[in-house]
Amino acid sequence: MNALLDIRGLTIDIDRDSGPARVVDGIDLTVAEGESLGIVGESGCGKSLTMLSLVGLLPNRIRATGGVADFAGKDLLAMSSEELRRLRGSQIGFIFQDPMTSLNPVMRVGAQIAEALVYQSGMAKPAAMERAAELLELVGIPSPRDRLMAYPHELSGGMRQRVMIAIGLAGSPRLLIADEPTTALDVTIQAQIVDLVRDLKDRFGMSVVWITHDLALIAGLADRIAVLYAGTVVEDSPVDVLFERPTHPYTRGLLASLPTLTDKPMSRLPSIAGTPPEPGRRPPGCPFAPRCALVTAVCTTSVPRLAPVAGSAPGHRAACFVTAGEGAS
Ligand SMILES: Nc1ncnc2c1ncn2[C@@H]1O[C@H](COP(=O)(O)OP(=O)(O)OP(=O)(O)O)[C@@H](O)[C@H]1O
Numbered sequence: 001m002n003a004l005l006d007i008r009g010l011t012i013d014i015d016r017d018s019g020p021a022r023v024v025d026g027i028d029l030t031v032a033e034g035e036s037l038g039i040v041g042e043s044g045c046g047k048s049l050t051m052l053s054l055v056g057l058l059p060n061r062i063r064a065t066g067g068v069a070d071f072a073g074k075d076l077l078a079m080s081s082e083e084l085r086r087l088r089g090s091q092i093g094f095i096f097q098d099p100m101t102s103l104n105p106v107m108r109v110g111a112q113i114a115e116a117l118v119y120q121s122g123m124a125k126p127a128a129m130e131r132a133a134e135l136l137e138l139v140g141i142p143s144p145r146d147r148l149m150a151y152p153h154e155l156s157g158g159m160r161q162r163v164m165i166a167i168g169l170a171g172s173p174r175l176l177i178a179d180e181p182t183t184a185l186d187v188t189i190q191a192q193i194v195d196l197v198r199d200l201k202d203r204f205g206m207s208v209v210w211i212t213h214d215l216a217l218i219a220g221l222a223d224r225i226a227v228l229y230a231g232t233v234v235e236d237s238p239v240d241v242l243f244e245r246p247t248h249p250y251t252r253g254l255l256a257s258l259p260t261l262t263d264k265p266m267s268r269l270p271s272i273a274g275t276p277p278e279p280g281r282r283p284p285g286c287p288f289a290p291r292c293a294l295v296t297a298v299c300t301t302s303v304p305r306l307a308p309v310a311g312s313a314p315g316h317r318a319a320c321f322v323t324a325g326e327g328a329s
């Protein structure tokens with residue numbers, strides 16, 4: 001499979017009054033044509049900033065300072081804001097939870113979708129309304145023609161999220177980026193939305209990047225998972241291999257904190273003790289070393305590189321001196 005998106009050595013710095021603080025520290029990620037990649041990691045590890053950097057939507061005073069992000073043969077990080085604007089929606093669709101990019105409460109949903117279509121593809125208004133109805137149908141909204149006239153507050157949370165997906169899909173993107181699009185919804189609706197996106201991906205051969213805290217949820221959608229910690233990828237693996245043979249101690253911790261079948265619904269076991277380093281305050285060696293039960297001397301002085309896990313399946317890589325090498329535990 002060819003890579004549609006190939007991110008190499010991405011660094012992102014926050015411009016603070018005290019100087020730049022590195023928040024994304026050399027991320028490598030690849031998404032093949034038609035593939036879905038799940039990205040997991042604790043709050044603050046740089047998931048959203050990584051995705052925003054690709055389409056030129058980083059907040060003020062936060063900049064991509066290094067690396068390349070090759071999308072269909074062109075470096076996104078080197079594109080002008082005008083080129084990126086054209087790419088957003090047409091080639092790269094988004095579903096964000098951020099209120100900044102969510103639905104306009106005083107505009108009917110049909111008009112909002114049509115506006116996205118007119119803006120992205122220069123479609124005429126009547127054709128855009130027609131297409132908006134098709135999109136609502138595509139995302140599983142009953143009586144789509146009637147719903148075009150609804151205001152967002154007249155729809156349930158799940159239906160509103162489907163409208164957001166319809167907007168994300170409006171330009172028939174080659175890549176859909178979903179940044180925790182379901183966290184506010186109840187579990188049944190979350191599962192329905194994951195099923196819907198998987199179905200759309202299969203039908204249109206779209207690639208998907210899905211950011212989540214919820215490893216169990218993403219297991220049903222992702223072909224591969226990348227685990228982020230403190231602005232780096234610590235493990236990257238086909239999804240089934242990750243669950244069978246989690247290798248980085250941080251990934252093992254994440255999996256151990258998943259609820260089991262015997263837990264009460266929604267209960268969570270305690271997560272990994274300690275907190276990740278603040279941006280700009282990374283320890284000199286492995287960023288996870290201060291929290292790691294398996295830490296050794298080398299971990300505190302050298303940074304482990306993402307490398308194939310000895311004896312595991314192809315495409316399984318981890319960045320750990322202790323668990324990823326030959327004869328490792
Ligand atoms: N607008 C901002 N101004 C200053 N610092 C920011 C800003 N946005 C993010 N950061 C910093 O960058 C870090 C990474 O942010 P990012 O939003 O990428 O995290 P995330 O992995 O998406 O977390 P979450 O799971 O909570 O969404 C944060 O911990 C925060 O320190």
Ligand SMILES: [Mg+2]
Pocket residue numbers: 047048049179
């Ligand atoms: Mg985020």
